[in-house]
Amino acid sequence: MDLRHAGINLEDIRSGKKTAIAGALNLLENRKPDESGLAAELIEALTRIARPRRHVIGITGPPGAGKSTLISRLIREYRSAGHGVGVMAVDPSSRRSGGALLGDRARIEHDPGDAGIFIRSMAAGRHLGGLAWRTRHCLTLLEAAYDRILLETTGVGQSETEIEQVADSVVYVVQPGSGDSLQFMKAGIMEIPHILVVNKADLKNPALKAFHELQGVAGLSGPREDGWAPALMRVSALEGWGQEQLVSALEAHYRFLSAGDLEKRRRGHRIQWTYLLFLERFGSNGAERLGGEERIFERLEGLDVGNPFKALNELAQDVART
Numbered sequence: 001m002d003l004r005h006a007g008i009n010l011e012d013i014r015s016g017k018k019t020a021i022a023g024a025l026n027l028l029e030n031r032k033p034d035e036s037g038l039a040a041e042l043i044e045a046l047t048r049i050a051r052p053r054r055h056v057i058g059i060t061g062p063p064g065a066g067k068s069t070l071i072s073r074l075i076r077e078y079r080s081a082g083h084g085v086g087v088m089a090v091d092p093s094s095r096r097s098g099g100a101l102l103g104d105r106a107r108i109e110h111d112p113g114d115a116g117i118f119i120r121s122m123a124a125g126r127h128l129g130g131l132a133w134r135t136r137h138c139l140t141l142l143e144a145a146y147d148r149i150l151l152e153t154t155g156v157g158q159s160e161t162e163i164e165q166v167a168d169s170v171v172y173v174v175q176p177g178s179g180d181s182l183q184f185m186k187a188g189i190m191e192i193p194h195i196l197v198v199n200k201a202d203l204k205n206p207a208l209k210a211f212h213e214l215q216g217v218a219g220l221s222g223p224r225e226d227g228w229a230p231a232l233m234r235v236s237a238l239e240g241w242g243q244e245q246l247v248s249a250l251e252a253h254y255r256f257l258s259a260g261d262l263e264k265r266r267r268g269h270r271i272q273w274t275y276l277l278f279l280e281r282f283g284s285n286g287a288e289r290l291g292g293e294e295r296i297f298e299r300l301e302g303l304d305v306g307n308p309f310k311a312l313n314e315l316a317q318d319v320a321r322t
């Protein structure tokens with residue numbers, strides 16, 4: 001079976017036809033990497049037609065910090081600047097109950113009739129373990145159809161480092177009045193976000209306090225290894241102010257990356273992705289047969305990882321030779 005027979009139309013995907021994108025997403029989400037070559041073929045084709053000026057933006061932070069509300073604001077900013085926007089929201093399966101400061105979960109607001117937006121929610125719980133490569137497959141699809149791609153993940157545990165492995169730029173949304181974020185920052189995650197947003201600045205004092213504390217942490221942690229100076233700002237996603245500043249900071253970071261390490265960073269992401277596919281297919285036994293994680297990454301450094309499935313085949317041959 002080929003893509004056309006599977007009902008996949010690349011032209012329609014590229015031009016943002018929602019039914020075409022939804023169909024391709026279903027194919028990518030439901031197929032395991034070792035099932036037929038169809039998903040591999042689709043990824044290959046999508047990689048070829050990826051938008052050259054695309055920007056993949058990860059938005060993370062604790063539950064209730066206002067990420068979805070902020071994304072609704074970003075969508076409006078990007079749409080009025082003429083960008084197409086693809087959004088993927090990975091929801092943790094268990095909802096933490098609100099409290100006055102948290103409130104209820106907001107939906108991402110958008111005009112469903114707008115052809116320039118696509119929003120997909122994924123429950124993290126349903127896909128335990130497989131989430132990592134599924135996220136990448138779906139992002140690759142959005143990268144073919146839109147030039148601004150937003151990925152919402154909840155910043156608990158592993159997800160900060162995970163988002164670092166898929167996004168060009170990482171935004172951390174701070175929940176004022178919760179010590180959590182600060183603890184995270186102090187624990188060394190400061191290296192991950194390129195932009196720190198204290199949301200709910202309409203709440204005045206708690207937001208100001210969080211802002212000043214973060215300024216302190218940023219001052220202490222010194223310059224980042226990559227030379228980027230993290231941007232720190234206050235916004236109110238609810239009242240709708242500050243998001244222009246966030247967009248400017250994101251554009252500045254994209255220019256910074258484009259002039260430097262963007263391609264290198266994306267290649268690193270694909271190496272990571274190939275490794276995840278490898279683990280899915282061969283498990284930790286397979287990894288041991290090839291001499292362990294570090295050796296596999298060394299091997300991947302030398303391979304063309306433009307299409308992770310092709311690189312995976314190379315590794316599969318290595319395994320067959322052991």
Ligand SMILES: Nc1nc2c(ncn2[C@@H]2O[C@H](COP(=O)(O)OP(=O)(O)O)[C@@H](O)[C@H]2O)c(=O)[nH]1
Pocket residue numbers: 061062063064065066067068069070101102103104105106107199200201202203235236237238239
């Ligand atoms: N006061 C205030 N509340 C906000 C703001 N942004 C979001 N909220 C509220 O915080 C709650 C959680 O927002 P949501 O966007 O779902 O947070 P997420 O879990 O990080 O995606 C909702 O009740 C929002 O209305 C803000 O800027 N100010």
Ligand SMILES: [Mg+2]
Pocket residue numbers: 067068069105106152
């Ligand atoms: Mg949310």
